[in-house]
Amino acid sequence: MVDLSRIRNIGISAHIDSGKTTLTERVLFYTQRIHRIHEVRGKDDAGATMDFMELEKERGITIASAATHCEWAGHHVNIIDTPGHVDFTIEVERSLRVLDGAVLVLCGVAGVQSQSMTVDRQMRRYKVPRLAFINKLDRSGANPQRVAQQLCDKLKHNAVLMQLPIGLENKHVGVIDLVTMKAVYFDGDNGEQIRVEDIPADMQHEAEAARETMLDAVSLFSDELTEAILEEKVTEELIHEAVRRGTLSQDLTPVFMGSAYKNKGVQPLLDAVTRYLPDPTEVENTAVDLSNDEAPITLASDPNKPLVALAFKLEDGRYGQLTYLRVYQGRIGRASSIVNSRTKKRHKVGRLGRMHASEMEEIEEAFAGDIVAMFGIDCASGDTFTDESIDVAMSSMHVPAPVISLSVKPADTKSQDNMSKALGRFVREDPTFHSGVDKESGETVISGMGELHLEVYVERMKREYNVEVETGAPQVAYREAIARRAEFHTTHKKQTGGSGQFAQVSGYVEPFEGGEFEFVNEVRGGNIPTEYIPAVEKGFAQAMEKGRLIGFPVQGVRIVLQDGKSHSVDSSDMAFQTAGRKAFRDVYPKAKPVVMEPVMKLEVESPNEFQGAVLKTVMQRRGTVVGTTEEDGFCRLEAEVPLSEMFGYATDLRSCTQGKAEFSMEFSRYLRVPGEVQDDLKKQFGSRVVVDDED
Amino acid sequence: MKKRFLNARSPLRLLEKGLHGGLGPGNLGVVIAAHGVGKTSFLVGVAVDELLREGRVLHVSCSHPVSHVRAHYDTVFEELAHEKHLENTGLIHGEIDRRRSIRVMPPGTLTPGALHDAVKVERDASGAPSLIVVEGLDAAEFTREDLQDLRSLARELQAELWLESSCADERHVSVPAGLEAQSDLVAVILALEPGDGAVGLRALKDHDSPDVSTLHVSLDPRTLLLVRS
Numbered sequence: 001m002v003d004l005s006r007i008r009n010i011g012i013s014a015h016i017d018s019g020k021t022t023l024t025e026r027v028l029f030y031t032q033r034i035h036r037i038h039e040v041r042g043k044d045d046a047g048a049t050m051d052f053m054e055l056e057k058e059r060g061i062t063i064a065s066a067a068t069h070c071e072w073a074g075h076h077v078n079i080i081d082t083p084g085h086v087d088f089t090i091e092v093e094r095s096l097r098v099l100d101g102a103v104l105v106l107c108g109v110a111g112v113q114s115q116s117m118t119v120d121r122q123m124r125r126y127k128v129p130r131l132a133f134i135n136k137l138d139r140s141g142a143n144p145q146r147v148a149q150q151l152c153d154k155l156k157h158n159a160v161l162m163q164l165p166i167g168l169e170n171k172h173v174g175v176i177d178l179v180t181m182k183a184v185y186f187d188g189d190n191g192e193q194i195r196v197e198d199i200p201a202d203m204q205h206e207a208e209a210a211r212e213t214m215l216d217a218v219s220l221f222s223d224e225l226t227e228a229i230l231e232e233k234v235t236e237e238l239i240h241e242a243v244r245r246g247t248l249s250q251d252l253t254p255v256f257m258g259s260a261y262k263n264k265g266v267q268p269l270l271d272a273v274t275r276y277l278p279d280p281t282e283v284e285n286t287a288v289d290l291s292n293d294e295a296p297i298t299l300a301s302d303p304n305k306p307l308v309a310l311a312f313k314l315e316d317g318r319y320g321q322l323t324y325l326r327v328y329q330g331r332i333g334r335a336s337s338i339v340n341s342r343t344k345k346r347h348k349v350g351r352l353g354r355m356h357a358s359e360m361e362e363i364e365e366a367f368a369g370d371i372v373a374m375f376g377i378d379c380a381s382g383d384t385f386t387d388e389s390i391d392v393a394m395s396s397m398h399v400p401a402p403v404i405s406l407s408v409k410p411a412d413t414k415s416q417d418n419m420s421k422a423l424g425r426f427v428r429e430d431p432t433f434h435s436g437v438d439k440e441s442g443e444t445v446i447s448g449m450g451e452l453h454l455e456v457y458v459e460r461m462k463r464e465y466n467v468e469v470e471t472g473a474p475q476v477a478y479r480e481a482i483a484r485r486a487e488f489h490t491t492h493k494k495q496t497g498g499s500g501q502f503a504q505v506s507g508y509v510e511p512f513e514g515g516e517f518e519f520v521n522e523v524r525g526g527n528i529p530t531e532y533i534p535a536v537e538k539g540f541a542q543a544m545e546k547g548r549l550i551g552f553p554v555q556g557v558r559i560v561l562q563d564g565k566s567h568s569v570d571s572s573d574m575a576f577q578t579a580g581r582k583a584f585r586d587v588y589p590k591a592k593p594v595v596m597e598p599v600m601k602l603e604v605e606s607p608n609e610f611q612g613a614v615l616k617t618v619m620q621r622r623g624t625v626v627g628t629t630e631e632d633g634f635c636r637l638e639a640e641v642p643l644s645e646m647f648g649y650a651t652d653l654r655s656c657t658q659g660k661a662e663f664s665m666e667f668s669r670y671l672r673v674p675g676e677v678q679d680d681l682k683k684q685f686g687s688r689v690v691v692d693d694e695d
Numbered sequence: 696m697k698k699r700f701l702n703a704r705s706p707l708r709l710l711e712k713g714l715h716g717g718l719g720p721g722n723l724g725v726v727i728a729a730h731g732v733g734k735t736s737f738l739v740g741v742a743v744d745e746l747l748r749e750g751r752v753l754h755v756s757c758s759h760p761v762s763h764v765r766a767h768y769d770t771v772f773e774e775l776a777h778e779k780h781l782e783n784t785g786l787i788h789g790e791i792d793r794r795r796s797i798r799v800m801p802p803g804t805l806t807p808g809a810l811h812d813a814v815k816v817e818r819d820a821s822g823a824p825s826l827i828v829v830e831g832l833d834a835a836e837f838t839r840e841d842l843q844d845l846r847s848l849a850r851e852l853q854a855e856l857w858l859e860s861s862c863a864d865e866r867h868v869s870v871p872a873g874l875e876a877q878s879d880l881v882a883v884i885l886a887l888e889p890g891d892g893a894v895g896l897r898a899l900k901d902h903d904s905p906d907v908s909t910l911h912v913s914l915d916p917r918t919l920l921l922v923r924s
Contacts, residue, residue, distance in 0.1 A: 513785070615820035624789070625821070627761030627797030628813075630804065638761055671789060 004301055005279045007369045008077045009326070011102040011128070013119050019135045020105040023260035023269075024068075024079060030192060030267055031070035031077075069354050069371070075274040078371040096126040098312045098326035098371065101247075101277030103269065104132045108142035108257070112150040113605060113662065120155045129247050129278055131254050132157070133269050137165050137172045138259040144168075148255050153631070157253040160217045162243070163268065164210050165257055166200065175258060175265050176203060178211045179239050184268060191263025215239070221246040240275050247276045280369030285328050287384070287392040290341060297392065299329045303367040306330050307338065307387035310394045311379050314429045323374045325366075328394070330387060332372070333365035338385045341393045347385075351375040381431050402434050403598040403643055403667050405447035406454050407472035408461075415467040419444070422465040426457050433457060447477065449667065451647065476644040477598060478681070479670055480547030481556040482591035485510040490583035491565075492575055500570035503579035505536055505561060509591050512558035517544065520560045528564040532576040536561055539580020548585065549593045549678075550685040555670075556596075559584075595678045598643045601668040603636060604653065606661030611635040613656040621645035622674070640668055710896070710912055718883050719902075720825070721850040723842065724857045725834045725874065728887035729865035733894060737887060737914065738828045738857050739767045743775065745826040745855075746791035753817055753824035754795065755810065757802045758831025764797045796821070805832055807844030814848065827856045834858035834881075835873030842880045865889060870899055887914070 012020045069078045080099060096102070102123055106116060123130055132151055134144040144165055151159035163175040166183060174185040176199055183200060187193040199207050215234065219226045222242035228234045246252025256272055258265015281301040287308055288294040299308055307330030315322045325332070332338065336349050353373045354361045366372040379385075384393040410419045423435040423446065434447045448454045451474060461467040489506040505528070512518050519537040528536070537559075544554040564579075602623070606614050608630060614637055618625055623641035646665065653661050673681065711717035718724040728734050742752045756764050772791065776784045798813050810829070817824060827849070837845070837858075849856040862868050868886035870878060878884065884900035893913040901907050 612816045612819055615816060619820050624793045625796055626765055626792075627799060629761055629799040630809075630813075631801055672785065 004281050004367070004369045006075045007279055008075055008273055008277055009080075009098065009100045009280065009369070009371055010077060010273055010277055011080045011096060011099040013096075013102050013104060013123070019107065019260050023103075023105055023133065023135060023266065026191075026260045026263060026266040027079065027270060028068065028070060029190060030270065031072050072270045073274050077270075077273060080371075096123055096128055098310065099126075099128055100280055100283045101273070102128050102130045103273065104130050104253075106132060106134050106147050106151070107139075108134045108136040108144055108147055108259075109139050111147040112154045116155070120157075124250075127250065129250050129276075131247065131256060131269070131272055131276060132159060133265075134255060134257040135260055137168055137257055137264070138170065138262045140169050142168050142172070144255075144257045151253060151255065158217065158246070158251055159253045159255050160214050160243075161210055161257075162214065162254045162272070163257050163265070164203065164207055166203065172259055172262065172264060175256075175268065176207050176210075177268065178207065178214050179236050181207065181211060186264050186267075191266070194267060217252070218242045218246060221249070221252065244276045248278050248282060285394075287328070287394050290391040290393055301368040302329060303331045305368070306389045307332055307385065308390070308392055308394070309338075309385045311374075311381060311383045311385065314379070314381050321376060321378070323377055323379060325372050325374055325385070327366050327368050327370050327372065329368050331365060331367045332374075332385075337388070339388045340379055341384045341386055341391060342380070343383075346388070347377045347379075349374060349377070380428055401477075402432060402447035402449060403477050403600075404450060404454065405445050405475045405477060406458075407438070407441070407443040407445050407475075408458065408469045409443065409471075411468040411470055415465075415469075418465040419461060419467045419469065422461045422467060426460070443472070445475075450665065474647060476642075478550060478552040478673075479556075479596040480549050480552050480554040481594055481596050481672070482509060482511055482554070482588070483594050483672075484592045486587050486590035486592075488583040488587035490579055490586050492579035492582055494575075495570065500567075501572065501575040501578070502565075502567035502570035503532070503536075503572075503575040504565035505576070505579045505583050506564060507560045507562040509584075509587050510558050510560070512556050515558070516555045517541065518558040520558065522560055522562045523564060528561070528566055528576070529571075532566065532571065532573060533561070535573040535576040536564075536580040539577040539582075540584050542577070543581040543584035543588075547593065548588060550595055550681050552595075554588075554593075595673045595681055596670040597673050597677075599640050599668050599671045600643050600646060600665045602639045602641050602646075602663060602665050604639070604661055604663040605634060605636045606657050608633050608635050610657040610661055611637065614653070614661055617649070617652055617656060621649075622677075640671075642671075642673070643667075718855045718857070720853040720855060721846075722855060722882035723846050723849060723880060724855065724883040724885070725860050725881050726857065726885045726887060727860045727862055727868050727870065727874075727899070729863065729868070730861055732865065732887050732889055733914070734859040734861075734887060735767065735830050736771070737896075738830060738859065739771050741857065742795070742826055742828050743768060743771050743791070746794055747787070750794070750825040751822050752795045752826045752828065753814065754797045754828045754830065755805065755813065756797065756799050756830050757805050759799070761797050761799055764799070764830075768795065796824070802832065805829070807841050807848065810845070811848055814852065818852075823852050823854070825852075825854050827852075827854055829856070829858050832858075833871075833873075834860040835871040837877070839877050839880070842877050846880050868897070868899070 012024055069076065071077070104116065104120065104123070106112060132148075134147045136142060137144060145161070148159045148161055151157045162178055164178065165172060166174040166176060166185075174183055176183050180196075181199060183197045185195040185197065187195050215225070215229055218239060219229055219242060222238065222245060225234065225238045225242045228238050243252065243254050247254060254272060254276060256265060256269045258269070260266055285299045286296045287299055289297045307327070309325045309327045309330075309332060311323045311325055313324040315324070332349060332352065334349055334352050337346060338349060339346050351374075352363055352366060353375070354363055363372065386392060408419070410416050423444070426433050427435050432449050433453070436445055437443070438445050446454055446457060448457070454474070458469055458471060461469055485508055487506070487508045491504040492501060494501040507522070519540065521533050523533070540559050544557065546552070547554040566576075602618070604614050604618075611628065614635075615625065615628075618637065618639045618641060621641050622645055623639045626638040626640060628638075629636045649663070653663060726734050726737055739754075742754060746752055754764055754768075769788075772788060775781065776787075781787065796817050800809060800813075810827075814824065814827075834842075845856060845858075860871055860874055862871055866888055868888050870884060874881070874884075878900060881900065882902050883898065886897045886899050888895045888897060890913075893915070896912045896914060898907040
C-alpha cells in the first residue's frame with residue numbers, strides 16, 4: 001500500500017506564457033517520465049507532452065488540464081497542468097479543488113500579471129498552499145527580486161526568497177541555495193547534472209544578507225528555529241520544518257527561481273515540492289452527508305474507510321471515455337463495485353490507470369489521496385462515487401451560467417453525426433459548456449463563458465472530429481426581469497364543445513432581487529384546491545422561459561398567488577397551468593419589464609502612459625471604471641463592461657497601446673441595460689410588448 | 696423615498712448650513728480625528744452625498760486597494776438606501792458608480808503633480824470631478840507649496856478637495872502643528888470627536904468666520920453617517 005505521506009497532488013498554475021508547460025515538461029524529464037524534451041511551440045513537431053491536444057499544440061496554450069504523475073526523491077507526485085487563459089478558469093477551479101498544493105509560476109520579466117491575480121484568488125478560495133517559481137531568468141529584463149516584491153505587494157503573499165540567482169539574462173547559470181548556502185549549477189545538455197559548489201566570492205555578502213532575511217521571516221513559524229538562531233545552531237532540518245509549517249498554514253510563500261527553458265532551477269523546485277507542500281492527510285476535505293440533510297462531514301485520508309471519490313474531469317481519448325478521479329477516502333480497485341451518488345447507479349470498475357498526458361499505465365488499485373483515471377463509466381464531471389456503504393457527495397463546485405452563445409451548423413450533412421458526438425462529449429467534459437437546439441430556428445446553439453471558449457470548441461470539432469462548422473454571430477445571453485410590483489387577476493374559461501376548462505387566479509408579481517424565481521402560495525380557504533397550486537406555478541414558470549420583451553428567459557421574479565376560483569367539473573391541472581401562463585402574459589407589461597445583460601469584470605494592465613487610452617476603451621464600451629491602481633510605472637484598471645461591447649476588444653486594446661497592455665475578463669453579474677440600449681434590443685428582436693410606463 | 700427628497704433632507708445640508716454654505720468649490724477642507732475614529736467613513740459619506748446630487752467624485756487612496764475603497768462606498772450607499780427607504784436603489788447605485796473614480800497610489804507617489812496628471816486622465820475620459828477626496832495621507836505632511844498646488848488644482852476645477860489628518864488625542868482634537876502654519880490655505884477644518892453615544896463634528900476653521908461654534912451635528916457612531924440632531 002502507498003505511504004500517504006509520500007504522495008503530493010500538485011498543480012502548476014499561472015499566467016499564460018509564464019512557461020508552466022515548459023516547466024512541467026522539464027519536471028517529467030528530470031523524473032525520467034519522458035526521455036526527450038519537446039518545446040511548447042517545438043520545431044520537432046512533437047510539442048510538449050502535457051499539451052496533448054492538437055489545438056493546444058498549435059496555439060502554444062494549455063486548455064485541458066491533463067493529469068500526469070512522476071516520482072521524485074521517493075515521493076509520488078501527481079501533477080495537474082492547469083490552463084492559463086481566463087476563459088478556461090472553470091478548468092483551473094476544478095483542478096484546484098482536487099489539489100493539495102500548487103506551484104505558482106511567474107514570469108521573471110513580466111512579474112505578477114492580471115491572470116496570476118485571478119489564479120491566486122482562486123487558490124486562496126480553495127485554501128491551496130503554494131510555492132512560487134520565478135521563471136525565465138534567462139530573458140532580458142529579468143528581475144526576481146522585483147517579482148518577489150510584487151508577490152508581497154500585489155498578491156499580499158508573505159513571499160520569502162529561498163534562493164538567489166547566479167547571473168541573470170544570458171549570464172544566468174545557476175542559483176544559490178540559502179538553506180545549504182551552496183551554489184547550484186545545472187550541467188549537461190539538458191541541465192540534468194547538478195554541480196554543487198561554494199558560493200562565488202563576489203556573492204557571499206549578498207547571500208548572507210538574503211539568508212538572514214529568510215531566517216527572520218521563517219523563524220516566525222518555529223520557536224525551535226528562533227532558539228537555534230540565537231544560539232547559532234541552525235540546521236537545515238530546522239529551516240525546512242519551519243518553511244513547511246508556514247507554507248501549510250498559507251502564511252508563507254517560499255520563492256524559488258530559474259529558467260525552465262534553459263534547464264535551470266527545476267530540480268531544487270521538485271525538492272521543495274516534496275519538502276514543503278502537504279501530503280493528502282494534511283489537507284482537510286469535506287463532503288455532504290446525503291442521508292443526513294446534507295450535513296457537512298470531514299473525510300479521512302484513510303484507505304480502510306468507505307470509498308469517496310470525485311470525478312473531476314472527463315475525456316474521450318484513444319482508450320474511450322476516461323474519467324479522472326480523486327480518491328478522498330477509502331480505496332478503489334479493478335472490478336470493485338461503486339455507486340454514483342447523484343444517479344444512484346451502480347458501476348463495476350473496469351480498467352484503472354495512472355495517466356501520463358495521453359498515455360496510460362494500468363494499475364490494480366488506488367487509495368485515498370491518489371489521482372487516477374477510470375475507463376468506461378458513464379458519469380458527469382463533478383459526480384461523486386462511493387462504495388454504497390455511505391451516501392455522501394463532495395460539495396457542489398461553483399459553476400457559472402453561460403454568458404454567450406453561438407449557432408453552429410455542419411458544413412455538410414455527413415458531419416451531423418460527428419458534430420452531435422463531439423458536442424455530447426464536450427458537454428460532459430466541461431460543465432460551463434452547453435449545447436442545445438433552438439426551438440424556433442431548429443439551429444444547434446452552443447454556449448459558454450466567452451468568445452475564445454466557444455472558438456476553441458469549434459476548432460476542436462474540426463480537428464478531433466473532422467467536422468467543419470459554420471457559425472452564426474455570437475449572441476449575448478440576455479435576461480429579462482421586472483422593475484416593479486403589479487397585480488394580476490386572470491380567468492381562463494373555455495366552454496365551447498367538449499369538456500370545459502375553467503380556472504381563475506389573482507395575486508401579484510414583484511422584483512425578487514438576487515434570486516431567479518420564487519412562487520408564494522397565499523391562497524386561503526381553498527378557493528383554489530391545493531392540488532392545482534403546482535399547476536399554477538408550472539404555468540408561470542413556463543411563461544417565464546421566454547420573456548415577451550426580447551425573447552430571453554425572465555428571472556428575478558417573485559409571484560404571490562393570493563386568490564382564485566375553480567369549477568367542480570371544468571377545472572383541471574391543465575386549466576390552471578394555462579391560467580398561470582395567461583396571468584404572467586397579462587401582468588408582465590404592467591410590471592415594467594426590463595432587459596438585463598451579462599457584465600464582465602475586466603482588468604487591464606498597461607504602462608502608465610497608456611492609461612488615458614485604456615480608460616477610453618472602457619468608457620466607449622459603456623463600461624464603469626471601478627478603480628485604477630498605479631504602481632512601478634504600470635497602471636491596473638478595474639472595470640465592469642457589458643459583454644455585448646467586448647467583441648474584438650483584444651484588437652482594439654492592442655492597437656491603442658502598441659501591444660503593451662493586457663487584459664483578463666470574467667463574468668461578474670447581470671445588470672439592467674440603459675433605456676436606449678433596451679429600445680435598440682427591442683427593435684432588433686422585434687418586440688411587440690407595449691410596456692405600461694406609468695409610475 | 697425618491698432621490699430628490701433624499702437629497703433635500705440629507706443631514707449634509709445641516710453641515711452646509713453650519714459652515715456658511717459648506718466647503719465650497721475651489722476650496723481645501725481637512726478633517727482631523729484620532730486614528731480609527733472614522734475620517735474615511737465620514738469623507739465617503741460626503742462623497743456619496745455629492746454623487747447623489749449628480750456630482751462626479753475622484754477618490755484617491757494611498758492606503759487601501761480599490762476593492763476596499765469600493766466596499767466602503769457600497770456600504771455607505773446601502774446603509775443610506777436602507778435607512779431612507781430609497782427607491783430604485785439598483786439603478787441609482789449603478790449611476791453613482793459611473794460617476795465615481797477610485798485611484799490607488801502607493802504612499803510616496805502622491806504629489807500635487809501626480810494628482811494633476813490623474814485628474815487630467817479622468818477629465819479627458821469621463822469628465823472633471825466636482826469633489827476630490829485624498830485619503831491615507833496626512834495633510835500635515837504636505838509642504839506649503841504642495842497645499843498651494845492642491846488649492847490651485849481645486850480652483851482650476853472648481854472642485855471641493857478634502858484631505859485628512861490624524862491627531863493623538865481622541866477626545867480633544869486640535870490642528871496639528873504641521874498644518875497650523877498652513878491653515879490660511881485651508882478653508883474648512885473639521886474635528887471628529889467620539890462622545891457619548893455619537894461622534895461629534897466640530898468646526899476648527901470655517902472660512903474666514905471668527906465664530907466656529909455654529910456647527911452642531913453628530914455622526915451615527917456605527918455608520919459614521921451624519922444624523923439630524
